[in-house]
Amino acid sequence: MRPEPKEKLDLRALKLWQIHGGIGTAILSIIVFGAAAALIILLEWSHWILIIPAVLVILHGILEILVLPRLRWQRWRYEITENEIDLQRGVWIVERTLIPLARVQHVDTLQGILMRHYDLATVTISTATGAHEIPALATETASALSQHISSLAQVSDDVL
Amino acid sequence: MCFEPCRLHPAGALLSAVKILRNSIIPLVIVLVSQGIQTWVLIAGGILLLVASGWGILSWYRFTYQIKDNELNVHSGIFVRKKTLIPRERIQVIDFNQGILQRLFGVVTVQIETAGGTEPEAVFTAVAKQDAENLRQTLLPAKPVEIEAETTGVATPKASKKISFSELIIFGITSTSGFGLVAAFFSGIFTLLHQIRWRPDLEQAYFMQIYEQIVASILFTLIFAIIVLLFLWLLAVIGIVIKYGRFTVTRAEDRLQIVYGLLERHQISIPVQRIQAVRFTEGLMRQPWGYGALKIESAGYALESGEKALLWPLLRRRELINFLQEFLPEFAYDIPLETLPTIARNRYIFRATLAMSPLALAGIPVAIFWLEWGWVTLLLLPLAVFSGWWQYQDAGWGCQQNMLAVRFRNLFVRTTVLVPRHCMQSLTIGHSPFQRRVDLVTFGLDLASMAYFELVDVSKQEGEDLMQWYTGKQSLVVDHPRINNQDDLE
Numbered sequence: 099m100r101p102e103p104k105e106k107l108d109l110r111a112l113k114l115w116q117i118h119g120g121i122g123t124a125i126l127s128i129i130v131f132g133a134a135a136a137l138i139i140l141l142e143w144s145h146w147i148l149i150i151p152a153v154l155v156i157l158h159g160i161l162e163i164l165v166l167p168r169l170r171w172q173r174w175r176y177e178i179t180e181n182e183i184d185l186q187r188g189v190w191i192v193e194r195t196l197i198p199l200a201r202v203q204h205v206d207t208l209q210g211i212l213m214r215h216y217d218l219a220t221v222t223i224s225t226a227t228g229a230h231e232i233p234a235l236a237t238e239t240a241s242a243l244s245q246h247i248s249s250l251a252q253v254s255d256d257v258l
Numbered sequence: 259m260c261f262e263p264c265r266l267h268p269a270g271a272l273l274s275a276v277k278i279l280r281n282s283i284i285p286l287v288i289v290l291v292s293q294g295i296q297t298w299v300l301i302a303g304g305i306l307l308l309v310a311s312g313w314g315i316l317s318w319y320r321f322t323y324q325i326k327d328n329e330l331n332v333h334s335g336i337f338v339r340k341k342t343l344i345p346r347e348r349i350q351v352i353d354f355n356q357g358i359l360q361r362l363f364g365v366v367t368v369q370i371e372t373a374g375g376t377e378p379e380a381v382f383t384a385v386a387k388q389d390a391e392n393l394r395q396t397l398l399p400a401k402p403v404e405i406e407a408e409t410t411g412v413a414t415p416k417a418s419k420k421i422s423f424s425e426l427i428i429f430g431i432t433s434t435s436g437f438g439l440v441a442a443f444f445s446g447i448f449t450l451l452h453q454i455r456w457r458p459d460l461e462q463a464y465f466m467q468i469y470e471q472i473v474a475s476i477l478f479t480l481i482f483a484i485i486v487l488l489f490l491w492l493l494a495v496i497g498i499v500i501k502y503g504r505f506t507v508t509r510a511e512d513r514l515q516i517v518y519g520l521l522e523r524h525q526i527s528i529p530v531q532r533i534q535a536v537r538f539t540e541g542l543m544r545q546p547w548g549y550g551a552l553k554i555e556s557a558g559y560a561l562e563s564g565e566k567a568l569l570w571p572l573l574r575r576r577e578l579i580n581f582l583q584e585f586l587p588e589f590a591y592d593i594p595l596e597t598l599p600t601i602a603r604n605r606y607i608f609r610a611t612l613a614m615s616p617l618a619l620a621g622i623p624v625a626i627f628w629l630e631w632g633w634v635t636l637l638l639l640p641l642a643v644f645s646g647w648w649q650y651q652d653a654g655w656g657c658q659q660n661m662l663a664v665r666f667r668n669l670f671v672r673t674t675v676l677v678p679r680h681c682m683q684s685l686t687i688g689h690s691p692f693q694r695r696v697d698l699v700t701f702g703l704d705l706a707s708m709a710y711f712e713l714v715d716v717s718k719q720e721g722e723d724l725m726q727w728y729t730g731k732q733s734l735v736v737d738h739p740r741i742n743n744q745d746d747l748e
Contacts (some may be wrong), residue, residue, distance in 0.1 A: 100725055119440055158678055195689040201683045225683040226706035 103177035103184045110216045111234030112171045117212065119162030127155040176232050178247060183223060185230060201225045202251035207246040210239070223247060262395070263322040263333070269363035270321070270384035275314030275400045276359065279697075284305060314359045316739050323382065328428045331369065332380050348372045350532065352394045358525040363426060366390050366525075370397070417584045419532055421491075421505040421571065428500065429572040430495035430672050432543040502571055504539055516569065532556045534681045536569070536576055536589045542670040548575050550672075555707035592664040595654030601696050602715035609714075610646030645669060653719075655713055656725050662703075666712050677703065685728045688722045 130151035137143045166189060175186045184198040205223040214221060219240035221232040235243065286303065293299055316336050324331045330349070332342040354366040368382040368390050385393065421429075503520035515527040533554050538551035552570040573581055582590035600605075621635025652667040662682070665674040686702045693699060697719035700711040716724070 099723060101413075116379075188688065189692045191688050193686050194725075195684050195686040196725060197684040200680070225362075227683045227704045227708060227710075230684065 103175040103186050105176050107174050107176075107232075107234050107237070108218060108236045109169060109171075110218055110236070112167055112175075113161075114216055114218060119159070119167060122162055122200065123155060123159040126158050127151065130154050131167035174233075177252065178243065178250070181243055181248070183230070183247065185232065191231045195230060196212050197223060197225060197230060202247060205248045205251070207240045207244050221247075235257060260323060260325055260389075260411075263324040263331075266382055266455055267363065267365045268318065268320060269360070269365050270382075271311075271314040271318035271362075273314070273359060274317050275310045277312060278310040280308070282310075282345040286311075305663040309473060317722070323380075328728075329657050330380065330397060339491050342368065342380055343509055344372060346397055347625075349397050350529065351527060352398055353527065354523075354525040356389055356519075356525075357656065358475060359522075360384065361523070366615045368393065416509050416511070418506065419506040419570075419585070421502070421650050426499055426503060426505070428547075428549070430498035431491075432541065432572075433494070433498055433548070467479050478667065480643065502568075505571055507570055507585060514585065516568070518568075522707065524695050528554070530586065530588060533586070534677070534705045535709065536676045538573070538575075538674040540575070540672040540674075544572075545672060548579075549573065552578070552581065553711055588678070589661070591661040591663070591676065593658045593676075595663060595665055596720065597654050598715055599698070599717045600651060602653075602698060603647065605692075605698075606650035606653075607643050607646035607716055609640060610649065614642035618642070631689045651713075653713060655724075657718065657724070662727075664703075664713055666711075666713060677705065677711075679728065681705055682728065685725065687725060689718075 104257065109251060127201045130147045131148075134147050137147060138145060147223045170187070171182050173187055173189060173192065174207045178199075180199075182199060183202070185193075185195045186195075187193055203226060206224070207219045209219045209221060217237050218234045220236045221240050223230045223232070232240075232243070285305070289302075309416060310390055313336070317334070319369055319584055320336055320339075321332075321334045323333070327348075328346045330342075330346065331342040332340075332344075333341050334342075347374055349370055351369075351371040353369040353371070355369070357368045358368060363384065365384040365386055367384050370380040370382075372379050380429045382390075408529065449498045500520045501522075505518040506516070508515040508517075512530050513527050514530060514533075515525070517525045533556050535555040537553045537555065538550050539553065543549055551568060551745065552573050554569045555567060555600050569585075570581060579592045617634050618638040621632040623632075624635070625632030650669045652665060652672050654665045656663050657679075660679045662677045662679065663674060663675070667673070682703045683706055684704055687699050688702070689699045693715070697718040698715045699718050701711060701716055701724055702710060704710045
């Protein structure tokens with residue numbers, strides 16, 4: 099039995115995801131409450147219709163702020179061994195991906211505005227087919243990691 | 259040999275003019291049909307002809323290529339000048355194609371491709387055959403074989419095989435386009451029957467005579483349709499014979515060369531090291547007779563179109579291993595396949611039934627409100643059960659040394675894929691809560707040819723074994739050296 103990857107994401111990632119969830123909930127509430135208000139004012143529907151957007155927003159908020167970010171954070175793990183990158187993620191469907199370092203083409207780090215505020219960065223690992231992400235690492239860890247991966251990948255490349 | 263800038267064969271001017279005319283033929287026909295032959299239409303046609311030929315000549319004049327300092331240097335474009343530099347060592351594939359017009363002039367279209375990108379880096383529309391051969395010899399020194407496989411070239415091919423006429427005919431008859439015709443035929447019958455049902459006046463006895471006439475005419479139509487169908491099928495077979503006629507595959511050192519086409523001659527040569535996977539596909543019409551088609555997947559090079567990837571059109575399942583040993587020994591592994599655990603069977607059946615049920619159940623309201631026939635859709639359910647069971651039966655995988663074999667079924671086609679470990683870009687093992695309860699996983703792998711293969715419901719233990727094999731150090735081709743300066747990440 100292969101053990102789980104060792105490293106966890108930065109704890110601040112949890113906060114970041116919760117904020118993302120909050121923003122999403124705010125946008126959703128503007129849309130659904132706006133639609134409900136339009137129905138009430140223009141078509142004179144009953145005020146009770148407001149229950150629907152309220153339930154939607156509350157459910158979305160609970161899921162996206164309280165429940166899912168925590169589950170996601172607890173599940174997310176990664177590890178870079180001498181031969182491969184090992185990723186584990188997923189709340190409902192748990193996925194474990196192995197990427198041999200020899201297959202890595204290049205590594206990027208990426209930082210949004212919010213992420214910069216929290217000093218976080220995302221590492222993107224590209225193979226010939228597509229990209230795999232390690233989201234929300236401390237900027238320092240992220241750049242060290244991408245350096246490390248690309249140096250290892252280069253060595254493997256030379257061998258092939 | 260074009261160390262000075264040189265032009266294409268003059269036929270290139272004609273070819274590009276013809277191409278422009280061909281692109282404008284549909285608007286031209288529309289104008290002709292709607293307006294009739296009028297003076298201004300003729301004048302416009304004349305102008306178009308002039309512009310096309312002028313453009314053809316100019317673009318031929320502007321197009322020069324040159325081999326200089328180990329680089330292929332291509333200049334082209336009339337208004338927008340384009341210069342392309344391709345370093346010689348980056349050139350991976352040089353393909354020749356020969357259309358009917360090109361055959362007339364004894365020229366070929368040369369496509370030069372590098373590893374990256376999906377489009378050929380340079381296309382020479384008309385190069386004399388001998389020049390093309392020389393060009394390839396200069397740019398890709400490991401010379402494969404002559405363009406016409408019949409003329410024995412300088413190179414001595416290790417193995418070569420040409421399709422026989424009977425094989426070609428069987429290939430044509432069992433091809434899916436024939437199958438599509440049958441499907442179209444049956445849907446035609448259904449619409450006809452449908453129409454009888456919908457004659458509102460049929461109930462009335464005194465229209466019986468008309469009814470009989472209708473039935474007679476339908477019978478006539480049916481017979482006529484069968485004849486038309488047979489004719490269309492024959493046409494499809496002829497089309498395939500023309501397209502894939504004289505299909506020849508040749509293995510010369512580290513290259514595979516595929517040549518086919520009776521009128522338009524296609525020639526593809528692929529370095530073996532760039533082959534990412536081999537697929538053996540057994541269609542509904544071929545599997546019962548033990549036949550299938552063999553295809554290859556290659557990286558970087560645009561091989562999306564099925565026929566380009568075809569390595570051999572018609573192969574018996576039991577001859578597969580022999581064929582591979584002869585032409586592609588790198589992939590010649592006869593890997594015994596592990597089937598899925600029994601517990602997966604009901605899950606396969608359940609998923610197939612679930613996917614089909616909206617369509618099947620839609621028949622109930624249809625039957626209640628419109629058509630008593632609507633119940634027919636319920637027959638889809640046993641079909642779905644059967645297809646789920648079939649998918650379960652055919653699913654399997656196995657590995658041997660550095661080769662992974664995966665077999666799966668998509669409704670009508672059973673596919674067996676052979677992938678070398680070092681071609682797998684990543685391996686993903688996933689499981690949903692339902693799978694976790696019964697200790698099953700799904701594994702997926704992606705290839706540089708942009709293909710993604712997945713096998714659902716493998717036992718968890720086998721998933722672990724697969725991961726072990728993928729990362730395995732026991733029989734890796736290359737031993738990665740240990741890195742001494744491993745930085746501490748934290």
